[in-house]
Amino acid sequence: MQIQDQHFVVTGGSSGLGQGVATHLIGMGANVSLFDVNAVAGTQTASDLGSCAEFFQCDITRESSVTESLDSAVGHFGPINGLINCAGIPGAQRILGKHGTHDLESFSRIVQVNLIGTFNMIRLAAEQMQSNSPGEDGERGVIISTASVAAFDGQIGQAAYAASKAGVASMTLPLARELARFGIRVLTIAPGLFKTPMMDVLPDEVQKSLGESVPFPKRLGQPSEFAQLVQQMIENRLLNGETVRLDGSIRLAAQ
Secondary structure, three states, X not given: OOOOOOEXXXXXXXXXXXXXXXXXXXXXXXXXXXXXXXXXXXXXXXXXXXXXXXXXXXXXXXXXXXXXXXXHHHHHHXXXXXXXXXXXXXOOOOOEEOOEEOOHHHHHHHHHHHHHHHHHHHHHHHHHHOOOOOOHHHOOEXXXXXXXXXXXXXXXXXXXXXXXXXXXXXXXXXXXXXXXXXOEEEEEEXXXXXXXXXXXXOOHHHHHHHHHOOOOOOOOEOHHHHHHHHXXXXXXXXXXXXXXXXXXXXXXXXX
């Protein structure tokens, strides 16, 4: 799929990986609808990106919120050609910690946002895409989600986060197989250690140490590098049903 003049929805688009993707796609001539719960950040990001970006306040875990936002996005920029799921929340808690057992509510919340929210976006965006006019090879849309290397080598305390991201990775192939008949491709990126707001809460020396733990290059990834892989996935129609690690070959230690 070409990127110029196409319409992409980016969840979590007001910061971090999502903002990096939105910036990159607009730089290539796309229109981008930013979906985020943070109205202040979303409005500011859309303003910074110019007329090719529009913000829609959206809670990805709520069907009505997603449906309303998708309809508004279509009304503003036209049919949706691609969805990039970057919205997510972190979480770290031991099963048996100093203050008792793992809180069930926090586990449910992480799965609700990272896994169920991602699926909610996919199913409702695919519903929109199925009516698109077919392009080359009959392609009607592309969906790219964000997992994590924690899906494969989660650390102690990451049970909820790892489970949520493993779910995103695991549903990629069956979704791609099911949506193939509609000409909709489904892919996932599993990033390693990236310079995002989740990382920025850590002291500089901790971030530096984490970056140096990456075999090569010995640094944190940049959102622009994540966006470059998104571009390749959009443009290369043979990429489908795959989860790609983007991690400098790091494998997370137990803790």
